Amino acid sequence: MPQLRDATRGRVLFGGDYNPEQWPEETWPEDVRLMKDAGVNSVTLGVFSWAKLEPEPGAREFGWLDRLMDLLHESGIGVVLATPTSSPPPWLGRLHPETLPRDADGRIEWWGGRQHFSHSSAVYRHHAAAITEALAARYAGHPALTMWHINNEYCTFDYGDEAAIAFRRWLRERYGTLDALNSAWGTAFWSQGYDTWDGILPPRHAHYLNNPTHVLDFRRFTSDMLLECYTAERDIVRRHTPHLPVTTNFMPLWVGQDAWRWAEEEDVVSVDLYPDPRDPLGAQSAALVQDLTRSQARGPWMLMEQAAGSVNWRGVNHPKPRGLNRLWSLQAVARGADAVCYFQWRQSRQGAEKFHSGMLSHAGERGRTFQEVKQLGAELARISGEVTGTRIPADIAILHDWNAWWAGAQDGRLSTEVDHPEVVRAWHRALWESHLTTDFAHPEHDLSAYELVVVPQLYLLTDTAIDNLLAYVHGGGTLVCGFLTGIADEDDRVRPGGMDARLRELFGIRTLHEWWPLEQGETVECEGFRGTLWSEEIEPEDGAADEAIPYKGGELEGLPAVLRKGRAWYVSTLPEPYALRALLARVAAEAGVRPVLEGLPVGVEAVRRGELLFLLNHGREPVTVEVPGRHDDLLTGASVERELTLGRYGVAVLRP
The missing domain is CATH 2.60.40.1180 (Golgi alpha-mannosidase II)
Structure with missing residues (x-):
């Protein structure tokens, strides 16, 4: 199977999205001159070019792309060629309105923006396959072509009639019978039992709360339908160019895709990353995404998009201060990126993203942004031979699962203050600030290579995942588990006792009496620290605990906030950052894990x-x-x- 190294050829790929159709053709030679000056060796073409390539149904306008591919090849710049299917031309929606997605209220999402396609529409898929086939057939042998980029930032949710038909088909394949579906969904509650498949719809806007397992399955279905769109186009380009790697770009920690499943279908795992320059934890947020992407890739990965300066979609869009673009780009390389790319090469003068920065900003080649990009390009060329293809050692794994996230985010949960990504960030931050390098892993993955496994929160755990955690600890591994974990099975059915019995035995918990969520800003006193966000009324097994840190005062006085039985730790609150950092650093040290360097200055x-x-x-x-x-x-x-x-x-x- 082709890999990223087949495209990099021993160098860090450096460049970004190039959208030349926005500019007169006379601009192209100037673009190429400046690209070479900046050390650009790779550009992505065609991401949003469908209307340019197919201005009317069945037409093919490839002349401009032919000339551009030739020009880039003559200049020594490789091309990542994109299928343009994330932004269909207006004629597709006008002639075939069934290709347009609908939101949960039934409103059509019209053309005029992007991502306006129904993933379940046979007509959309037909036209997407046709333009992909034409591109692959024409450019398969072009010497500039180094990689394929399918679609862009898959993120479409569709609640329309086309999606409803596909959803019912997906459910039939998953459950087989209506009795099995009714059991899995718990439809005895609120008189929701289905007597016909045709009665099942996407979880559209309802008078009150939707069935949580219905919503969970719709999340799974949406991820699978988008994945079908990706693999259909991937298989077309693979047939023409089996020697070239294929990718599509994830958004960071995006809720809509089960990225573990998606990564298995990619030759190269790539991500778009846009930390806020004003966020004091922006570097840690970036490190988390980089660690997660590297783990999905099982090695080097591709930073497909970042901003050279400001973005255009925050309430206030701040530029990057001098030096920050270089710092964050090299941070990505440090954490496994073999490609550092941007959206986009030249900043647009029109359209919705004209205030989103480019490598070549409105200030031109004398502008600070371009000069910093030029410096970075030279430095990446300097280290490429030493860094590409190498790996990052990690003795710690953080467990993450999209199904657990989806199930735990249901509307009827105990606390809307508990945000799964923020809990994961808090635990990753504690390890990052302790200079402990982490991988991410799925709870059913082989964990035997790690000295320490941490579970910030996994509300839903399958039986296979629970057995995997038990086998890991019984095999000598150290496990630290956060609150609200192991509560539900794969159908979001609460397990007897409020937590799986095998986990309660592992942690030395006799009874989990009550969950005590905390209000925003509220804390609970524990011995030596304060807990935030959550607390739990836990009764330990007599004599089972090897160590306990109790709550102090209030309803939970004397009960364990933190409990250890052998190598298994349970943390029933979210300790303040310094306390979580100290706890995890201590556990890591006892597990034999050491920081990369000791005594580093703050920051x-x-x-x-x-x-x-x-x-x-x-x-x-x-x-x-x-x-x-x-x-x-x-x-x-x-x-x-x-x-x-x-x-x-x-x-x-x-x-x-």
């Missing part, structure tokens, strides 16, 4: 990739870092012995 991140040590200063002030032994800094060529100074947003890439 400095350390990551090992292969033989290289990346040091990144996320602060605005210079810092001095002690480094054991002698190293060469690949970015500056200087020798480093015992210590080095990192300036504002400074980076060093050290080779022993």
Whole structure:
């Protein structure tokens, strides 16, 4: 199977989306000149070009793309060619309104934006396959072509009639009989029992709460339908170019796709990443997505999109301060990226994203943005031979599952303050600030390679996943599990006792009496720290606990906030950041896991990739870092012995 290395050819890919149809053709040679000046070696073409390629049904306008592909090849710039199917031309929706998606209120999502397609529409799929087939047949042998990019940011939810038909078909395949479906969905509640498949609809707007398992299955169905769209186009281009890798770009920690399943269908896993420059935890948010994407890829991955400056979709869109684009780009490389790309090359002058930055901004080649991009391109070329294809060692796995997220986010939950991604971020932050490198894993994955496994929150766990966790601990692994985990089975059916009995035995819990969610800003006192967001009324088994940290005061006085039985820890609240960091650092040390470097200044991140040590200063002030032994800094060529100074947003890439 082709891999990212087949496209990189030993270099970090550097470039971005190129949308030349927005500009006169006379601009193209100037673009190429500036790309070469900036060290760009790869561009993505055609992401939003369907109307340009097929201006009316059945027409094919490839001349402009032929000339552009030739020009880029002559200039030594490779092409990631996209299928343009994320943004159908207006004629498709006008002639075939059944291709347009509907929201939960039944309103049509019209053309004029993007992602306006029904994933379940046979007509949409037919036209998407036809334009994909034409592209693949025409450019399969073109020497500029290095990779395929299918669609863009799959994120369409559709509640319309086409989706309803497909949903019923999906449910028949999953359950076989209506009796099995009614049992799985618990339709005895509120008189919801179905006597015919035709009575089942997507979970459209209802008078009160929708059936949670109905909603959960619709999430699963939507992910599967979008995946069918992806694999259909992927299979077309693979047939023409079996030697070239294929990808599509994830959005970071996106709720709409089971990315574990999707990653198995990609040759290259890629992601779009847009941390807020004003977010003091922006670097940690980026590191989380980078760790998750690397884990899905099981190795090097592709940063498909980022912003060279500001975006256009926040309430207030701040630019990146001087040096931050370089810092965050090299952070991605440190955490496994073999491609650093942007949306987009040249900033648009018209359209909805004209205020979204580009590598070449409105200020032109003399602008700060382009000059920083140019510096980064030169530095990536300098380290490419040392870094591409290498891996990041990790002794810790964080468990994450989209099904657990979907089920736990139901409308009728105990607390809307509990946001699954934020809980995951809190646990990852604790490990990141302790300089402990983490992978992510699915709860049914083989965990035996890890010394420590942490579960921030997995409300839904299958029997297979629970057995996997037990086998991991019984095999000598250390497990730390957060609150509200193991509550429901795969049908969102609450397990007897409010938590699976096998997990209660593992943690030494006799009875979970009550859940005590906390209000926004409310805390609960524990011995040595305060808990936030959540608490639980737990009665431990007599003499089973090897260690307990009790709640102090209130209804939970004396009951365990944190409980340890052997190598299994249960944390029934969300400790304040410093306390969670201290707890996980302690458990990691006892499990034999050590930080990348000890004694690092606040704000400095350390990551090992292969033989290289990346040091990144996320602060605005210079810092001095002690480094054991002698190293060469690949970015500056200087020798480093015992210590080095990192300036504002400074980076060093050290080779022993």
